[in-house]
Amino acid sequence: xxxxxxxxxxxxxxxxxxxxxxxxxxxxxxxxxxxxxxxxxxxxxxxxxxxxxxxxxxxxxxxxxxxxxxxxxxxxxxxxxxxxxxxxxxxxxxxxxxxxxxxxxxxxxxxxxx
Amino acid sequence: xxxxxxxxxxxxxxxxxxxxxxxxxxxxxxxxxxxxxxxxxxxxxxxxxxxxxxxxxxxxxxxxxxxxxxxxxxxxxxxxxxxxxxxxxxxxxxxxxxxxxxxxxxxxxxxxxxxxxx
Numbered sequence: 001x002x003x004x005x006x007x008x009x010x011x012x013x014x015x016x017x018x019x020x021x022x023x024x025x026x027x028x029x030x031x032x033x034x035x036x037x038x039x040x041x042x043x044x045x046x047x048x049x050x051x052x053x054x055x056x057x058x059x060x061x062x063x064x065x066x067x068x069x070x071x072x073x074x075x076x077x078x079x080x081x082x083x084x085x086x087x088x089x090x091x092x093x094x095x096x097x098x099x100x101x102x103x104x105x106x107x108x109x110x111x112x113x114x
Numbered sequence: 115x116x117x118x119x120x121x122x123x124x125x126x127x128x129x130x131x132x133x134x135x136x137x138x139x140x141x142x143x144x145x146x147x148x149x150x151x152x153x154x155x156x157x158x159x160x161x162x163x164x165x166x167x168x169x170x171x172x173x174x175x176x177x178x179x180x181x182x183x184x185x186x187x188x189x190x191x192x193x194x195x196x197x198x199x200x201x202x203x204x205x206x207x208x209x210x211x212x213x214x215x216x217x218x219x220x221x222x223x224x225x226x227x228x229x230x231x232x
Binding site: 031032034043044045046049065083088090092100101102105106107 | 154155156157158201204208218219220221222223224225226
């Protein structure tokens with residue numbers, strides 16, 4: 001079982017729709033969770049971080065965390081063609097020999113169709 | 115913008131040659147990381163640093179070494195490059211603590227170096 005799992009996609013949504021991206025993680029002691037957006041040929045860009053159960057909203061983005069189910073999601077409202085990218089889920093597992101280990105999923109490719 | 119630059123941005127080298135990649139940051143971040151990104155594997159940690167001359171191994175450290183003689187520079191060296199080290203390499207820093215706030219673990223990435231070993 002992978003530590004952080006994402007559906008590779010592609011996830012295709014029409015412009016203006018809500019895109020829902022999902023991520024599950026295996027280690028129950030995980031403490032903090034991140035979503036990165038990565039355009040083709042570019043570096044990952046942090047778009048959301050979430051530390052507590054529930055929802056966190058920032059503009060068109062909402063991150064949702066459910067630690068009991070070991071599940072974190074990202075909703076993108078009013079999807080735009082410019083949102084087409086690969087979205088990486090990352091999980092901070094907490095202390096591992098003094099190092100706060102962050103494990104990345106392999107990403108979900110999102111395509112927003114005009 | 116976390117003030118991170120990487121050099122070179124692209125490099126082609128031959129098997130068996132040494133290669134050094136440089137990561138430079140301008141905001142006095144303590145923690146710095148080197149990752150490689152490959153299709154199907156995602157981002158994997160090679161080495162990290164928690165201060166000047168303080169470094170440790172990540173999950174895919176074989177064949178790589180690092181050095182950090184100054185806060186702003188973190189160097190990744192491939193002692194004898196192999197074709198399996200063809201990859202995109204990203205440097206990252208961990209964000210500063212917000213005054214009076216909980217510890218934050220967000221990482222911010224540099225622009226990357228595309229390395230091809232022939």
